[in-house]
Every structure is written in C-alpha cells, then in structure tokens.
Amino acid sequence: xxxxxxxxxxxxxxxxxxxxxxxxxxxxxxxxxxxxxxxxxxxxxxxxxxxxxxxxxxxxxxxxxxxxxxxxxxxxxxxxxxx
Numbered sequence: 098x099x100x101x102x103x104x105x106x107x108x109x110x111x112x113x114x115x116x117x118x119x120x121x122x123x124x125x126x127x128x129x130x131x132x133x134x135x136x137x138x139x140x141x142x143x144x145x146x147x148x149x150x151x152x153x154x155x156x157x158x159x160x161x162x163x164x165x166x167x168x169x170x171x172x173x174x175x176x177x178x179x180x
Contacts, residue, residue, distance in 0.1 A: 111155050115156045128159050
C-alpha cells in the first residue's frame with residue numbers, strides 16, 4: 098500500500114498552479130479571480146471562505162468575499178427601479 102502525503106501533494110499542486118497563473122499574466126491574460134458569497138454568519142462557512150482566499154493568494158489568484166462585495170451589490174440591487 099502506498100501512502101500519500103496529502104499536505105505535501107497539495108503544496109506541490111498549488112505551486113504548479115501559481116506557475117501557470119504567472120505564465121498567463123506574462124502572456125497578457127487575465128488573472129483568475131474567485132468570488133465567494135456568504136449567506137448568513139455560519140462560522141464554519143466563514144472559515145472555509147478564509148481558507149479559499151488564502152489558497153487563492155498562494156496560487157496568484159485574486160479573490161473577493163461577500164463582505165467586500167456587499168456595498169456594490171446593495172447599490173445595484175436596491176437602487177434600480179423594477180419595470
């Protein structure tokens with residue numbers, strides 16, 4: 098039986114993704130972006146999103162969480178009049 102070191106494998110994959118993202122940026126492509134929207138205030142969900150944001154930073158992605166998006170969502174959702 099072969100044991101896999103999941104943490105080490107995860108770090109290797111993140112490094113490979115970071116290299117691919119860097120190549121995309123150098124070629125003039127767009128930076129990948131994760132947008133996470135939290136509904137409610139579940140601490141487990143908040144921890145999950147924080148971990149995804151951290152992973153994005155390690156891989157060279159941009160990220161936005163719902164807390165940062167709420168002001169623009171509120172403007173777009175509530176200032177337009179329904180037809």
